[in-house]
Amino acid sequence: MTADKPLRADAQRKRDALLAKAREVFDAGGFFDLRFDDFARLAGVGTGTLYRHFPTREALAEAVYHGEVAALCDRARRLQATLPAAEALATFLRDMVDHIAAHQGLARTLATLWADRSGALAEGSRALEQAVTDLVAAAVQEGTVRDDVDAGAVMMALHGIGAAHDRPGWRTEADGVITLVLDGLHTKSGKKRT
Amino acid sequence: MTADKPLRADAQRKRDALLAKAREVFDAGGFFDLRFDDFARLAGVGTGTLYRHFPTREALAEAVYHGEVAALCDRARRLQATLPAAEALATFLRDMVDHIAAHQGLARTLATLWADRSGALAEGSRALEQAVTDLVAAAVQEGTVRDDVDAGAVMMALHGIGAAHDRPGWRTEADGVITLVLDGLHTKSGKKRT
């Protein structure tokens, strides 16, 4: 799966150039509004080359944020190893919002990757989902989180946060969602569904 | 604003034909995969006419679901008038999921309308947001819902539900999100943010 055959020197160079320019454009905020072809020229590369390296805009976006997402997943694992499960989950979710808030493009990228109903979910998305699922499962095991709500619900809420990235009060509302989800997750058998 | 000048007879006829066909295609599920031009022909109308009546695909989608959304808003008002605020909110949110589940296209439409960061939010979206805001405000007033979380957070969660419409376990997860949000909203000053 991850067994990529070594690239030729020039290929690697171009690829790096593309990623570097992509990061730059992301930070400037205009990545999703730019013609993909123009982007190639911007990076000093032919369109053909661009498409060979990154078949779609989303593929490039994913590559740019691959490290970011991987870091998030790592963080999830580390938190899970060092904190009580409930706390690990809470910290992770709040960190996630921080990360998204810090990198303008990340929210939109995640939202796009996510919304992309292309069947095969992108690697990054899948990893993130797994991390969240694990965190929730651990907390359920621990007994501090209810077991009658699917981890997918948390994912869905995150999805909402990402998808709504351009709402005026985004940060406040995103924090609100996390608060609601975390409080809602707390074990308390009081609520029963009919 | 809503002062539309009366349409000429033929214009009205074409418009109705477009809406009728659009409903049909929505129910068949293929609305968003269909070429917009082809849709015009399908409805027995020239492309020019289609574009004059509905400048964008989203405009048409909104028109189709205008009634649906209006009904939801009405329902919100009626619930608010007849039930304790907290219950009204809960019922409304659950009904909303039911509605979305019932009409395949509605979820996608709402998600699209929503995601459309075209500045001017569509009328339907705006109305829905207002309804939710009112419901939450009433419940806060009543004292059964915490006041430290913005109503926008609820909206964001709904957004997530709509945006994730194609996840395999959608229905279950959507119900989960609603459960979390509702439980999370319950007043209990135990939680304090540092």
Added chain:
DNA sequence: AAGAATATGGAGGTCATCTCCATTTGTCAA
């Protein structure tokens, strides 16, 4: 150094979206 393998770039094909305007249809006053 020469041959094989790999990668490049950008001209041009494809396709959905949207515009434009000559023609048709409806409305209304006389």
Added chain:
DNA sequence: TTGACAAATGGAGATGACCTCCATATTCTT
């Protein structure tokens, strides 16, 4: 009814983004 004016139509074709293809260039291997 009819003439004349306004409103609406439809579909050919412009536009513009996306992607492919392949003759040429670069790198690797022996």
